[in-house]
Amino acid sequence: MIGLQYIKVENLTFYYGEEPVLENVSYHVDAGEFVILTGENGAAKSTLIKITLGLLKSDSGNVWISPTNHQGEKLSIGYISQQISSFNSGFPSTVIELVRSGRYSQGKWFKPLSKSDQQHVEKALRAVGMWGFRDRRIGELSGGQKQRICLARVFATNPDLFVLDEPTTGMDENSRGDFYKLLRHNAHQHNKAILMITHDHEDIKSYADRHIRLVRKEESEWRCFHMSS
16 A cells, blocks of 8 residues: 655756756655566666755755655665675674664664564575675675675665666566565555565566666656656
8 A cells, every 4th residue: 555755856967077967857656555667778777766855955956855754753764775895805894794784773772682573684694686695794695695684684674765786687587576575564564665676577577666767868868757567
């Protein structure tokens, strides 16, 4: 069930130096829906996300993110960028310790994690196919595996709004399907809002509620076109 609007962007324009990149872009994401954002390489998808989150400043237009969730509490946001975290070979934490730290951010530092917390951690690691690696050191993992545990940590924090930039890089088809099911479940059953940049729009089509595509028309800059999935 679609609920409160969590993201609202209106007539956004952005320049790199003197060059316009995005022009008159408008889109929204609501609680309870799973939205995918696609476009050709160079379509400024990541740039649009960064402007939305306040990491870059637009040249004109309005960007609004709800201060509260559908329960009237402070809105929490989980963001995964396209670049993996730079854990080096000496990083001391294990996989499960890192993902558990996502539960401590809920105000539970120095307190034992509850059974529910532990279940969140296990579910998050299984969702990205990393439960079998839970006792491995972070520094021993490949780049793709590090990306997955960063995703698991975001899921463990249980945010209201997920913003994910190419999160399925390195996942096989079965893992991607399980991941999409988890996103849809979080949106539809737990009233989360999910905005995800992806190239996998063919195999994700049956899971997403709405498809936003950045395209150029008649040599103009990139603009949003909304489609049903």
